[in-house]
Amino acid sequence: MIRKIFPHPLLSVMLTVVWLLLVNSIALGSIVMGLILGILTPIFSAPFWPNRPKLRNPLMIMEYMAVVLWDIVVANISVAGIVLFKRNQDMRPAWIMVPLELTSPEAITVLAGTITMTPGTVTSMVAADGRSLLVHCLHTDDPDGVRDEIKNRYERRLLEVFS
Amino acid sequence: MAHFSEILVSFFIVVGGIFGLVGSFGLVKLPDTMRRLHGPTKATTLGVGGVLIASMLYFLLFEGKLSFHELMITVFLFLTAPVTANFIAKTYMHLKVKPSELPETSTEYGWAGYDDPPVEVTEQSEKK
Numbered sequence A: 001m002i003r004k005i006f007p008h009p010l011l012s013v014m015l016t017v018v019w020l021l022l023v024n025s026i027a028l029g030s031i032v033m034g035l036i037l038g039i040l041t042p043i044f045s046a047p048f049w050p051n052r053p054k055l056r057n058p059l060m061i062m063e064y065m066a067v068v069l070w071d072i073v074v075a076n077i078s079v080a081g082i083v084l085f086k087r088n089q090d091m092r093p094a095w096i097m098v099p100l101e102l103t104s105p106e107a108i109t110v111l112a113g114t115i116t117m118t119p120g121t122v123t124s125m126v127a128a129d130g131r132s133l134l135v136h137c138l139h140t141d142d143p144d145g146v147r148d149e150i151k152n153r154y155e156r157r158l159l160e161v162f163s
Numbered sequence B: 001m002a003h004f005s006e007i008l009v010s011f012f013i014v015v016g017g018i019f020g021l022v023g024s025f026g027l028v029k030l031p032d033t034m035r036r037l038h039g040p041t042k043a044t045t046l047g048v049g050g051v052l053i054a055s056m057l058y059f060l061l062f063e064g065k066l067s068f069h070e071l072m073i074t075v076f077l078f079l080t081a082p083v084t085a086n087f088i089a090k091t092y093m094h095l096k097v098k099p100s101e102l103p104e105t106s107t108e109y110g111w112a113g114y115d116d117p118p119v120e121v122t123e124q125s126e127k128k
Helices: A009-023 A028-048 A058-085 A105-117 A143-161 B002-029 B038-062 B069-096 B119-127
Strands: A094-099 A121-126 A132-137
Touching (some): A058 B002, A105 A143, A105 B038, A105 B069, A121 B069
Antiparallel strands (some): A121 A132
């Protein structure tokens, strides 16, 4: 019964919080409206996510976000240096293949989005069977090192978050 | 104190502006589409991020209220920017890049833009 009303409790909480953030106030009226949205939306959208992955290890999610934000700042500065001070003919762009251990489409989407948002690397394509990612790198002397860093820094943590 | 707040807010606006400028400069300077794609990721992360932090600080320090719209902007940017970049990359690769120029995948199946998915996978998804 409770599963029927709240098929996805986390989504309900998130929708309510997002609504409150959008309204930018915590008046009673907006809380009620947020709760209505948070309860109704998961019920009606349930057919769209039949095999959703379970999130676990909330601490690791926080750690992952912190690592990604830090990497974005560091990579921004180094890529700004490359764009400003490196001549185009000295640049060595490279295609990098990242073999995946993640299997759920949601987890792969998060990893691909993270790779794109950290400057210097853009996810370009996924393999037909979803077992590897194609990443374009702006400038690197060590393609294997970039691949290992993606696997060690991001994928290892995502493996612990998505079961 | 007000003086210090002004310096702090201006600092973040200037940082955001610099990274936005470098990102746009990258669009002009870099020679091919794949490399040019790297410019906007800088502009949307630290460029917009700096301005958003400045905006939050301004409302907190001068108007005395917490503003959360900036957090929502960050979330929406992080959801949409990678999708756009991926679409541009895929379109470019369809038109200009041959599969032989790319590294091999880790399994026998090729990249999704050039090769068909494994048969049993498509059958499964049709059954669902």
